[in-house]
Ligand SMILES: Cc1cc2nc3c(=O)[nH]c(=O)nc-3n(C[C@H](O)[C@H](O)[C@H](O)COP(=O)(O)OP(=O)(O)OC[C@H]3O[C@@H](n4cnc5c(N)ncnc54)[C@H](O)[C@@H]3O)c2cc1C
Ligand SMILES: *[C@@H]1O[C@H](CO)[C@@H](O)[C@H](O)[C@H]1NC(C)=O
Ligand SMILES: *[C@@H]1O[C@H](CO)[C@@H](O)[C@H](O)[C@H]1NC(C)=O
Ligand SMILES: *[C@@H]1O[C@H](CO)[C@@H](O)[C@H](O)[C@H]1NC(C)=O
């Protein structure tokens with residue numbers, strides 16, 4: 073086998089790196105092969121997970137093309153984030169929002185909040201229902217990959233006994249270098265009061281582990297290692313220290329096209345320098361497979377640039393259609409939240425009080441954290457039935473984008489069928505309350521509205537426009553109101569009432585559902601930085617983009633492995649599920665490509 077080497081003149085940006093460096097910019101210029109077995113687009117959370125697995129054993133060559141750079145710092149500083157502001161949201165008082173996504177080696181796992189949660193069983197089982205009779209994308213099909221992907225450091229036995237910190241190692245594995253830990257701190261004693269009061273809320277359950285797929289009240293891990301308490305990311309887990317000659321990465325490389333042969337087989341990838349427009353575009357061949365892992369915002373862009381997407385839209389950009397897939401960029405979902413239902417204690421509790429921790433600095437041990445993750449029958453015993461019925465009977469065309477095709481509307485109808493049932497399911501993580509008290513943030517983890525991620529008019533290569541289309545389905549605001557009322561019951565009717573909690577906002581004067589809705593529209597943020605769904609794994613006749621093997625419908629040897637494949641949101645922060653899906657994807661690709 074001859075590998076033709078090309079020299080790319082004096083460009084630091086185009087130097088491939090096969091080993092970890094602590095420095096941001098001092099890489100030697102090197103040679104780049106023109107052909108690899110696999111090319112991965114995006115060296116983020118999913119991309120590096122798959123990259124690690126496919127280069128195990130050293131037999132196959134693989135190149136990761138990553139827009140970002142290596143960076144020793146790990147938080148949301150501008151240079152590690154794409155600079156995207158959402159479209160104005162008319163149902164949220166015309167506000168705009170930051171669209172947070174990492175652009176750095178390791179992707180969003182480098183900048184995220186490290187809350188390391190898993191969804192509940194029915195949320196994964198929904199993916200199977202939306203996938204067809206032979207789907208293996210359900211809780212049982214994913215659990216082995218959660219085990220393969222994540223290693224748990226158990227909590228300190230004394231602290232876990234004192235605070236009833238339940239966990240069960242069977243939901244994790246021992247071999248992965250991506251770690252979950254309860255960290256090294258000790259919770260403030262007052263957490264016991266928050267815990268016990270929540271445990272007594274009607275319908276509340278306490279699962280044996282935050283990763284057991286059961287909803288309820290639980291202490292949860294963060295993505296840190298359990299010895300040095302450093303951020304655990306796809307970079308530390310699936311790149312640093314591997315030093316494999318067959319595992320290469322090129323940073324500062326912006327992919328703008330996947331090329332196909334007449335058989336519709338993906339054969340090569342074109343990229344440009346991120347910051348040096350004098351460097352001409354480079355095309356590199358993939359012998360076996362092109363793997364798209366650019367995240368939920370940019371995966372649709374690269375598909376469109378390659379002629380894959382709604383034919384009508386592609387024509388507007390004068391792009392010749394390789395595959396007409398209307399679902400590209402549609403079905404966009406994110407968790408929505410209200411940052412603060414604010415209370416103060418009328419009677420100050422004894423001792424020091426728990427507070428929200430900054431988990432971003434490396435090497436910091438923090439107290440373990442507690443969440444209540446609860447289904448709508450527990451959130452709102454009075455209203456859940458009426459709300460689920462209202463959803464069940466909705467005409468989807470009344471709130472979906474006008475561009476939706478018949479197939480896409482059918483796909484949403486299928487989601488509607490599954491989710492109006494899950495609305496009545498107690499074991500669903502529909503609301504998330506992070507518990508620091510008094511009051512705190514609340515989340516609606518299953519918005520029924522669907523957004524769009526599309527390029528701006530006239531320029532397919534410019535940054536994507538992100539439209540959450542928040543609250544286009546008005547039931548999302550109704551749900552938020554019920555969650556506020558649950559928080560009120562918890563603060564004022566539980567054992568916490570001995571500390572005489574006083575509501576500061578929305579405030580006791582705001583009582584009617586309509587007044588609460590009004591307030592909610594001022595406060596809701598449509599993103600918790602968990603974008604999914606823009607290249608959904610659903611049948612083609614339901615507007616899906618990838619099949620059960622994550623291969624793009626109608627094409628050969630193009631697989632998508634990032635968060636965009638999730639057909640519906642899970643009721644949990646997304647990174648752990650991205651790791652599990654990527655582990656499963658790697659096995660699928662191995663089986664398919666004679667690895
Ligand atoms: C600020 C923030 C906070 C979050 N908090 C949490 C949390 O607390 N807990 C949790 O579990 N999850 C959290 N998440 C979400 C979670 O991190 C993401 O869902 C997950 O990391 C997404 O993985 P991905 O592989 O889909 O995409 P990413 O990890 O974002 O990877 C995509 C990669 O593709 C690269 N790329 C994009 N376009 C191109 C191109 N044209 N050419 C080459 N490369 C390209 C990007 O630079 C990036 O590195 C948070 C995310 C953010 C941004
Ligand atoms: C982000 O983009 C806006 C315009 O869209 C610009 O004004 C701003 O300076 C940019 N911020 C950074 C940090 O690049
Ligand atoms: C929102 O913006 C639209 C279009 O610019 C405008 O017509 C409308 O009055 C605005 N609404 C509010 C509440 O500001
Ligand atoms: C499901 O699997 C069965 C048995 O392997 C097969 O006969 C059937 O065609 C499959 N159905 C679909 C929709 O793939």
Ligand SMILES: *[C@@H]1O[C@H](CO)[C@@H](O)[C@H](O)[C@H]1NC(C)=O
Pocket residue numbers: 236238239271278279280281
């Ligand atoms: C402690 O957690 C277990 C689940 O592991 C639960 O069954 C039990 O009720 C909890 N105890 C208290 C006192 O909350």
Ligand SMILES: *[C@@H]1O[C@H](CO)[C@@H](O)[C@H](O)[C@H]1NC(C)=O
Pocket residue numbers: 084085097141324347348
């Ligand atoms: C591109 O970015 C790299 C890394 O930050 C830097 O070293 C290089 O000088 C930049 N090139 C240009 C043309 O700005």
Ligand SMILES: *[C@@H]1O[C@H](CO)[C@@H](O)[C@H](O)[C@H]1NC(C)=O
Pocket residue numbers: 388389390530531
């Ligand atoms: C597409 O081509 C037409 C006709 O040549 C031209 O008028 C139009 O501006 C082009 N559109 C884009 C987005 O390039």
Ligand SMILES: *[C@@H]1O[C@H](CO)[C@@H](O)[C@H](O)[C@H]1NC(C)=O
Pocket residue numbers: 421422
């Ligand atoms: C606070 O401490 C005092 C003195 O130890 C005790 O009398 C009181 O009951 C405590 N109050 C609460 C609410 O725990």
